[in-house]
Amino acid sequence: MADKMCLKLKGLTFETRYxxxxxxxxxxxxxxxxxxxxxxxxxxxYTLPAIFDPSTGAKVTDSWNIAIYLDKTYPxxxxxxxxxxxxxxxxxxxxxxxxxxxxxxxxxxxxxxxxTPRSVPHxxxxxxxxxxxxxxxxxxxxxxxxxxxxxxxxxxxxxxxWYFAGETELESVGKEKGPFVGGGTPLFADIxxxxxxxxxxxxxxxxxEKWIEVCTWHGGRWGRLVAQAEELDIV
Numbered sequence: 001m002a003d004k005m006c007l008k009l010k011g012l013t014f015e016t017r018y019x020x021x022x023x024x025x026x027x028x029x030x031x032x033x034x035x036x037x038x039x040x041x042x043x044x045x046y047t048l049p050a051i052f053d054p055s056t057g058a059k060v061t062d063s064w065n066i067a068i069y070l071d072k073t074y075p076x077x078x079x080x081x082x083x084x085x086x087x088x089x090x091x092x093x094x095x096x097x098x099x100x101x102x103x104x105x106x107x108x109x110x111x112x113x114x115x116t117p118r119s120v121p122h123x124x125x126x127x128x129x130x131x132x133x134x135x136x137x138x139x140x141x142x143x144x145x146x147x148x149x150x151x152x153x154x155x156x157x158x159x160x161x162w163y164f165a166g167e168t169e170l171e172s173v174g175k176e177k178g179p180f181v182g183g184g185t186p187l188f189a190d191i192x193x194x195x196x197x198x199x200x201x202x203x204x205x206x207x208x209e210k211w212i213e214v215c216t217w218h219g220g221r222w223g224r225l226v227a228q229a230e231e232l233d234i235v
Contacts, residue, residue: 001195002063002188003049006070008234009186010077014051021115021122024048028061036062064093067188080188092162092181092189099155100196104130105148106210107203108138114202153217159193160218179221179228186229194229197222 007014019027028035028046035044050061053073060069071081081089108127112120112135124135131138140148167177176183180190197214204211215223229235 001049001198002191003051003066005186005191005195005229005234006063006067006080006188007051009080009191009232010070010074012070012074012077019048021119021126031059033059033061063192064090064188067191078185080186080191082182082187085187089187089189093192096159096189096193096196099159100193101130102148102152102155103196103200105138105140106145106152107200108135110203111199156214156222157218160221163221179224186232186234190225191234194225194235197226198235201226 004014004016025046028048028050031052033046033050036047037045039045047061049063049066050059051066051069052059053069056073058069058073060066067080068086070077071079104127108131112123112127115123127135127138139145163178163181166181170177170183178184180186182190186194200214201208201211215226226235
């Protein structure tokens with residue numbers, strides 16, 4: 001999702017090919033893409049997204065690497081990684097992930113229901129690896145659900161505080177405020193957050209109770225972020 005949003009923001013034409021979960025590793029190997037990390041057993045781990053740029057022959061994996069590549073290769077398009085922001089954006093993305101992933105237990109079962117039968121077993125194993133629980137026990141119930149939902153709201157409140165700090169700084173120097181961290185144009189940091197929000201909306205449904213509630217949190221920031229991304233036609 002984040003890679004497609006970067007491509008759309010930059011106005012670059014592209015085609016999308018969807019790959020089933022069990023086909024990712026053979027597809028990546030067959031087409032010459034590099035692994036993105038190493039598994040606990042020492043073998044290569046292949047993930048999506050990945051892009052192939054026919055104009056340069058480049059094959060790039062991982063949304064972070066893709067964003068950097070696109071900025072460098074197409075300098076006359078809006079930059080998502082402006083010079084001097086990479087280290088700060090890396091910290092933002094890594095920390096935001098640790099907060100936003102708290103929504104996974106609430107969307108896992110709904111997400112698997114939207115997958116094709118071939119991808120379901122792989123996703124179930126992934127969910128069990130991430131949570132340390134049998135897949136059918138991932139969705140929190142009762143008091144546990146109340147506590148975990150509150151933790152998600154608190155965690156997203158920390159991201160909201162980052163946005164608020166940025167808005168305060170921009171206002172103090174008379175620059176355009178929000179809705180994105182750098183003003184009116186999203187950076188990669190924004191795109192990552194929006195991608196997670198879109199995943200939540202897709203799982204819960206636009207009229208789903210949980211999605212509607214999330215959109216009201218922190219002064220309605222999360223609903224506004226998604227709405228602005230839609231206005232920019234990058235979703």
